[in-house]
Amino acid sequence: xxxxxxxxxxxxxxxxxxxxxxxxxxxxxxxxxxxxxxxxxxxxxxxxxxxxxxxxxxxxxxxxxxxxxxxxxxxxxxxxxxxxxxxxxxxxxxxxxxxxxxxxxxxxxxxxxxxxxxxxxxxxxxxxxxxxxxxxxxxxxxxxxxxxxxxxxxxxxxxxxxxxxxxxxxxxxxxxxxxxxxxxxxxxxxxxxxxxxxxxxxxxxxxxxxxxxxxxxxxxxxxxxxxxxxxxxxxxxxxxxxxxxxxxxxxxxxxxxxxxxxxxxxxxxxxxxxxxxxxxxxxxxxxxxxxxxxxxxxxxxxxxxxxxxxxxxxx
Amino acid sequence: xxxxxxxxxxxxxxxxxxxxxxxxxxxxxxxxxxxxxxxxxxxxxxxxxxxxxxxxxxxxxxxxxxxxxxxxxxxxxxxxxxxxxxxxxxxxxxxxxxxxxxxxxxxxxxxxxxxxxxxxxxxxxxxxxxxxxxxxxxxxxxxxxxxxxxxxxxxxxxxxxxxxxxxxxxxxxxxxxxxxxxxxxxxxxxxxxxxxxxxxxxxxxxxxxxxxxxxxxxxxxxxxxxxxxxxxxxxxxxxxxxxxxxxxxxxxxxxxxxxxxxxxxxxxxxxxxxxxxxxxxxxxxxxxxxxxxxxxxxxxxxxxxxxxxxxxxxx
Numbered sequence: 001x002x003x004x005x006x007x008x009x010x011x012x013x014x015x016x017x018x019x020x021x022x023x024x025x026x027x028x029x030x031x032x033x034x035x036x037x038x039x040x041x042x043x044x045x046x047x048x049x050x051x052x053x054x055x056x057x058x059x060x061x062x063x064x065x066x067x068x069x070x071x072x073x074x075x076x077x078x079x080x081x082x083x084x085x086x087x088x089x090x091x092x093x094x095x096x097x098x099x100x101x102x103x104x105x106x107x108x109x110x111x112x113x114x115x116x117x118x119x120x121x122x123x124x125x126x127x128x129x130x131x132x133x134x135x136x137x138x139x140x141x142x143x144x145x146x147x148x149x150x151x152x153x154x155x156x157x158x159x160x161x162x163x164x165x166x167x168x169x170x171x172x173x174x175x176x177x178x179x180x181x182x183x184x185x186x187x188x189x190x191x192x193x194x195x196x197x198x199x200x201x202x203x204x205x206x207x208x209x210x211x212x213x214x215x216x217x218x219x220x221x222x223x224x225x226x227x228x229x230x231x232x233x234x235x236x237x238x239x240x241x242x243x244x245x246x247x248x249x250x251x252x253x254x255x256x257x258x259x260x261x262x263x264x265x266x267x268x269x270x271x272x273x274x275x276x277x278x279x280x281x282x283x284x285x286x287x288x289x290x291x292x293x294x295x296x297x298x299x300x301x302x303x304x305x306x307x308x309x310x311x312x313x314x315x
Numbered sequence: 316x317x318x319x320x321x322x323x324x325x326x327x328x329x330x331x332x333x334x335x336x337x338x339x340x341x342x343x344x345x346x347x348x349x350x351x352x353x354x355x356x357x358x359x360x361x362x363x364x365x366x367x368x369x370x371x372x373x374x375x376x377x378x379x380x381x382x383x384x385x386x387x388x389x390x391x392x393x394x395x396x397x398x399x400x401x402x403x404x405x406x407x408x409x410x411x412x413x414x415x416x417x418x419x420x421x422x423x424x425x426x427x428x429x430x431x432x433x434x435x436x437x438x439x440x441x442x443x444x445x446x447x448x449x450x451x452x453x454x455x456x457x458x459x460x461x462x463x464x465x466x467x468x469x470x471x472x473x474x475x476x477x478x479x480x481x482x483x484x485x486x487x488x489x490x491x492x493x494x495x496x497x498x499x500x501x502x503x504x505x506x507x508x509x510x511x512x513x514x515x516x517x518x519x520x521x522x523x524x525x526x527x528x529x530x531x532x533x534x535x536x537x538x539x540x541x542x543x544x545x546x547x548x549x550x551x552x553x554x555x556x557x558x559x560x561x562x563x564x565x566x567x568x569x570x571x572x573x574x575x576x577x578x579x580x581x582x583x584x585x586x587x588x589x590x591x592x593x594x595x596x597x598x599x600x601x602x603x604x605x606x607x608x609x610x611x612x613x614x615x616x617x618x619x620x621x622x623x624x625x626x627x628x629x630x
Binding site for chain 1: 617
């Protein structure tokens with residue numbers, strides 16, 4: 001199980017390797033929200049999302065001879081770059097029908113991409129076979145203590161940067177898929193910023209975390225695809241992340257796809273940062289849901305294609 | 316005349332008020348350029364450009380009762396916010412064809428905006444007249460020692476951040492209009508990073524600095540409007556900035572509007588930052604002009620209308 005000691009150890013491993021991303025503000029966003037808004041710009045992290053933190057920490061801590069990951073998105077790029085910088089091979093197992101640009105980006109970061117036919121091939125069996133044959137270590141996208149600890153370093157930085165801005169009591173809104181980032185931040189803030197409450201943020205139709213919190217038990221999303229917020233569409237939270245989300249977090253917030261797109265456009269206009277829809281749901285909740293006192297929104301990723309950004313800018 | 320002592324004093328005044336903007340990288344940009352590329356993301360500065368630095372320093376140092384500025388937009392916002400935060404009034408004289416976002420933002424930051432026709436009216440004369448009538452202190456956009464010193468703090472940060480990344484010998488490319496940012500950075504690096512050479516970057520058709528350097532004397536632009544790089548089209552450099560550009564800088568680089576738009580799209584894709592065309596010319600030169608060894612491009616501003624960003628994303 002992850003704890004603050006593991007997060008501190010992760011921060012030491014990440015020092016000089018991960019970026020200390022800025023905490024941005026704009027008086028125009030404060031006016032929209034009706035309260036002070038702070039944005040932790042993890043889109044500026046290496047590979048364009050927070051995923052590099054957990055990937056770097058896992059690779060650095062476990063010292064594997066090589067790594068394997070399943071992902072067509074941000075986790076793939078984080079693992080690929082972390083492995084490359086450690087000088088070890090990375091194999092990323094991706095569906096053959098993944099977008100060409102995602103296949104190309106993952107390969108360009110030095111990973112070997114193995115594609116499979118998602119209609120006929122069992123991904124887990126294929127991955128296990130490759131890992132076994134080649135002696136590779138599986139790096140899970142969220143339900144892994146080293147990964148949660150790595151993502152939790154975002155929370156350490158939030159606590160420090162908010163305190164520098166004079167903020168010690170705040171809501172901290174976090175885009176939530178499997179819950180690695182949210183639970184890591186919640187662990188860090190429970191230890192270092194007791195006045196802050198973490199709230200998971202999700203898109204409509206994929207609000208398994210908010211529903212699970214309300215029900216007091218882990219629930220699944222009914223649909224597994226069909227959202228522009230692809231980065232945070234996960235069937236359910238993990239065995240490690242769910243108890244942390246249940247015990248450490250305030251109630252989840254849910255926003256529409258249109259609100260996520262509007263938050264992307266406002267981040268473009270007012271903060272000069274590029275967000276993907278899934279990375280913008282916490283900012284959307286900060287801007288468009290009522291609340292009092294300072295609110296800190298984690299902008300978790302910016303890996304958006306040009307057409308989707310153009311769509312956001314047309315809202 | 317500005318010098319390193321004034322820049323150090325400016326850095327002390329700006330501490331805790333201006334952002335220390337990150338120095339960003341992407342392996343994808345390195346591959347395009349064929350050499351390591353570092354991007355100083357001043358678009359993330361307060362008001363979306365480096366201009367806040369010089370404005371804050373001038374207002375903080377001179378302690379005026381009220382200020383006036385004439386500006387195509389970024390200087391306007393910088394002065395407006397600096398004045399607002401110092402609790403003094405600001406009048407801004409702006410071209411009528413400034414991007415709508417810049418006009419609206421300047422007013423929203425509490426300034427009184429007076430517009431004029433860029434092609435027919437001498438803004439210096441108009442600004443001096445209003446300042447005299449109302450008893451305001453003119454904050455010039457570039458040819459003012461306190462402003463140059465404020466912009467020069469960007470150079471101090473570049474020297475420190477590049478050294479942290481192991482870079483002490485590099486070309487430093489800077490978008491150049493009147494030359495306040497370029498000459499301030501050149502002064503800072505001449506004192507603190509002797510291995511770095513500053514090169515001004517301009518759009519085609521508005522390359523007065525490159526032509527002036529080649530001719531050994533200050534020349535003017537023939538046209539005074541008609542570029543998408545509105546932030547950096549200035550009739551000529553200043554009495555203070557020209558000698559610094561002439562004596563401290565390497566040869567200027569010139570890029571096309573299309574190259575600036577392509578650099579904006581690549582900054583979107585690879586760095587997750589929003590640049591305006593004029594703020595992207597140095598990155599364009601870094602990516603699309605040959606060179607050896609590390610190159611540091613200053614991304615000087617991100618105040619771009621949504622329509623212009625959509626145009627860049629369609630390139």
